[in-house]
Amino acid sequence: MDVTDAKPSNLLETMARVGYSARGLVYMMVGGLAALAAIGSGGDVTGSKGAMQSFLSQPMGWILLGLIALGLLFFAIWRILQATTDADCGDISGSKAVTKRAICVVSGIVYFGLAWWAGKLALGFASSGSGDSGAKGWTAWLLSQPFGAWLVAAGGLIIAGVGLRFAWKAFTEDFSEGLRGEPSEWLGTLGTVGYAARGIVFVMIGIFLIVAGYQSDPSNAEGLGGALRSLQEQPYGWILLGLTALGLAAFGAFNLSRGIYGKIRMPDTPGKDMSFS
Numbered sequence: 001m002d003v004t005d006a007k008p009s010n011l012l013e014t015m016a017r018v019g020y021s022a023r024g025l026v027y028m029m030v031g032g033l034a035a036l037a038a039i040g041s042g043g044d045v046t047g048s049k050g051a052m053q054s055f056l057s058q059p060m061g062w063i064l065l066g067l068i069a070l071g072l073l074f075f076a077i078w079r080i081l082q083a084t085t086d087a088d089c090g091d092i093s094g095s096k097a098v099t100k101r102a103i104c105v106v107s108g109i110v111y112f113g114l115a116w117w118a119g120k121l122a123l124g125f126a127s128s129g130s131g132d133s134g135a136k137g138w139t140a141w142l143l144s145q146p147f148g149a150w151l152v153a154a155g156g157l158i159i160a161g162v163g164l165r166f167a168w169k170a171f172t173e174d175f176s177e178g179l180r181g182e183p184s185e186w187l188g189t190l191g192t193v194g195y196a197a198r199g200i201v202f203v204m205i206g207i208f209l210i211v212a213g214y215q216s217d218p219s220n221a222e223g224l225g226g227a228l229r230s231l232q233e234q235p236y237g238w239i240l241l242g243l244t245a246l247g248l249a250a251f252g253a254f255n256l257s258r259g260i261y262g263k264i265r266m267p268d269t270p271g272k273d274m275s276f277s
Contacts, residue, residue, distance in 0.1 A: 024251075048114060149213045173192075175190075179262060
């Protein structure tokens with residue numbers, strides 16, 4: 001690999017690469033902890049917030065968590081740029097462009113929230129909590145609004161649809177095209193496995209929300225950790241959990257590789273669409 005090809009061309013590209021890497025580390029922690037839990041070797045079945053809390057148990061963990069928070073903030077900014085400019089969007093147009101930009105906006109908002117929470121936790125200004133409690137809280141708030149049950153169910157349908165989109169991407173896209181250098185082919189395989197696993201958990205989260213809306217009961221809403229625990233509770237659940245956990249860890253590793261080897265397209269730079277959601 002030409003070393004000069006891997007150098008960020010400007011500050012914005014550096015932010016994007018750091019952002020992808022931070023996102024990757026969080027997913028690798030989620031998948032790693034769940035995999036250990038599946039084989040009974042410790043670990044914990046948790047979501048993104050629980051995984052980030054685990055960094056605090058490491059030496060100087062608050063510094064590591066603070067750096068993760070900064071990286072997630074960079075990723076959130078990059079997501080908003082993807083939604084509002086042609087950064088990593090290439091020549092897509094029509095409904096495909098609208099769908100992708102909408103996903104980037106929602107993703108940016110979510111990661112802004114995660115970055116804010118992680119930063120406060122690193123500085124000791126936030127209490128620990130789970131993503132599932134957050135999901136239940138937001139669901140309860142929506143249910144209290146006019147047509148709340150319909151809103152929750154519609155949100156569930158959208159999330160399940162996004163999950164199906166991820167699964168479709170897993171089997172139809174060549175993820176190595178978005179990477180450069182010799183490792184691109186096998187690193188692209190991580191993207192295939194990762195998006196398949198991510199599709200599964202998104203569909204499950206969507207179904208939980210649909211049920212919560214139908215029954216007007218926020219306790220049925222689950223986040224990433226709840227979806228993984230649901231897999232664990234099934235017959236042969238340790239196998240289902242283990243495979244999904246490895247897939248999420250692969251998604252994290254793929255994002256980390258995006259930070260290092262990714263073809264990052266800056267705004268107003270002509271080129272082929274190399275973006276991934």
